[in-house]
Amino acid sequence: MSAFTNLVAESATPRSFGLFIDGALQSTAGRRMMPVIAPATGEVIAEVVEADAADVDLAIRAARRAFESDEWGGMALRARCRLVNRLADVMEAHLEELFALETLNNGRPIRETRAQIARVPDLFRYNAGLAMARRDSVIPVEGDYHAFTNRLPVGVVANVTPFNHPLLIACRNIAPTLASGCTTVVKPSELTPLTTLRLAELFAEAGLPAGVLNVVTGYGAVAGKALSEHPGINKLVLTGGTESGRAAGSAAARNFASQTLELGGKTPVAVFADCDVDRAVSYAAFGAFVGAGQTCVCAARHLVQRPVYDEFVAKLAARAEAIRVGDPFEMTTQMGPVISARQRERVLGFVETGLAEGARLVAGGRVPEELGNSGGFFVRPTVFADVTPEMTIAREEVFGPFTVVIPFDTEEDALRIANDSPYGLAAAVHTGDVARAHRFARNVQAGIVWINDHHRVDAASPWGGVKLSGIGREFGEEAFNAYFTAKAVMVNTSGAPFDWYDPYALDARLN
Incomplete structure (x- = not known):
């Protein structure tokens, strides 16, 4: 039985876990450790190594060796795809353990954890399918030439993940990394490292070659910084706050690493008077409070048309x-x-x-009385009404169970308020008018839009934002293709003699 499994069964007994480098958990002897705390109880449940720049360098060197090795770098495409599918099967066989470990570590209700992580193995199957179906291009060009492209895996990927969806967000990038033939060093949040470490252990036991997947734990200011700025990475993938993304992205850019960054958000949800209000309220509660509101696409700003505004506020507050x-x-x-x-x-x-800004608190805004002595970090779902777009609570990302309701009059007003934000990750609209729904989806400044829904995702559907919400896309072919670099090859098929410096060759081709 793994020590991670024992941790769930005996959570009162903290256990120590080393870094996962070159196919194995490393020793913790003599290492500086940092606590991992269960947010539901405030108790220390484990200790992990506080990695430094030397540890990051060791992990990147292991990833580079694996990338250039015959065992991984020279693995045949079909063999690699079979292995990635086997990893999905192994993960699926250990889902119950992963459900419990993630719930312990990040505090999401077990029902939510099950609903989310149960779908993660299919990310690996989907990306293995993309790898199997991949075709390089033949390019029609003028003259006696045959031109084509070779797509090659980009190399070593730095993957910096947040606390809110530890396993999902790690895997939405580990899956295309492995399917493309790249290798990776993952730096999970210092708050939620346990399921990522366990996944690396499971994958190694299932036959993933050493060095392909490495995990370094530690603080963002040290381990995350060292990883982002390391000259040995070829791609940076980060999910986090906008300022963290700006710092890490700037560091990676100095070494010309490509980047995919999913950053902050302040999702607007437009609720028109012609919608089913009860249904809209149900989605509002789901969008605002799933994951305790700690999602980048949290339904943070509800823009509600005045004829149904009071009804919506009362029903959302009650929910x-x-x-x-x-x-x-x-x-x-x-x-x-x-x-x-x-x-x-x-x-x-x-x-x-x-x-202080004059908004009206209609729900929550406090620690639950019955949980005040639990040691956990609980707060009631919070709703503010009579909010104006200029208020701080309507502009800044809270990242908690917190939403605001803003009235509007016309479709143009709703769109103006929705777009009046530095963020542009996601948006939603609730309406019975199909033409209006499509107009809003087309004109709202967001990378993801839901119509009469919220927070839905699919392995094949691209995910990412605009403005300060980041660059690049995750999920879908768009994400998979970003793990490759294209090499152009042009073959002269004419066999004709060539001498550029022949003074009589007046019609010689230069380009």
Whole structure:
């Protein structure tokens, strides 16, 4: 039985885990360790190594060796695809363990964790399918030439992941990394490293060659910085806050590494008077409070047309107050804690800001009385009404169970308010008018739009933002293709003699 499995069974006994480099967990002897805390109880459940720049360098060197090795770099395409599919099967066989470990580590209710992670193995199958179906291009060119492209794996990928969806976000980049033939060093959030470490262990046991997948734990300011700026990476993939993305992206750009960055958001949801209000409220509660609101696509700004504004506010407030907050391992729990005491204070700080700005608190905004002594980082789902677009709570990302409701009059007003943000990750619209839905989806400044829905994703559908919400796309062919570099090859098929410096060759071709 793995030590990770024992950790779930005996969570009162903290265990120590080393870095995962070159196919194995490393020793923790003599290493500086950092605590991993269960957000539902505030207890230390594990310790992991506080990696430094030397550790990152060691992991990148292992990834480079694997990339250039015959065992991985020279593996035949079909063999690699079979291996990636086998990894999906192995992950699926260990889902119950991963469900429990992730719920323990990040506090999401077990029902949510099951619904999300159960679909992750298909990311590997989807990307293996893309690899099998891949065709390089033959390019029609003028003259006696045969031109074509070779797509080659880009190399070593640095993958920096956040705390909110530890396994999903790690795997949405590990999957195309492996299917493309690249190698990777993953730096999980210091708050939620456990499922990523366990996945690396499972994949090694399933036959993934040493060095292909490495995991370095540590703080962003040290390990994350060292990884992003290392000259040995060829691609940086990061999901996190906009400022973290700006710093890491700038560092990676100095070495001309390509980048995919999914950053902050302040998702607008336009609710028109012709929609089913009860249905819109159900999606509002889901969009705002799933994952305790700690999602980049959290339904943070509800723009509601005035004829249904009061009804919407009253019903959303009632739904928020009815949400059962508590132990994430209880199947009846509907929302767990936020990730840390610091994050809870951030959410409560925005409550004070909203009140000071004159907004009307209609739900939540407090620590649940019955959980005040639990040690966990709980906060009630929070709704503010009578918010104006200029208020701080309508502009800054809270990253917690916190949403605001803003009234509007016309479709043009809704679009103007929705686009009045530095962010552009996602948006949603609720309406019974199909033409309006398509107009809004076309004109709203966002990389992802849902019509009469929220927070849906598919392995084949591209995911990413515009403006300060990042660059590049994850999921879909767009993401898979970004793990390759294209090499152009041109073959002279004429066999004719050539002498550029022949003074009589007046019609010689230069380009």
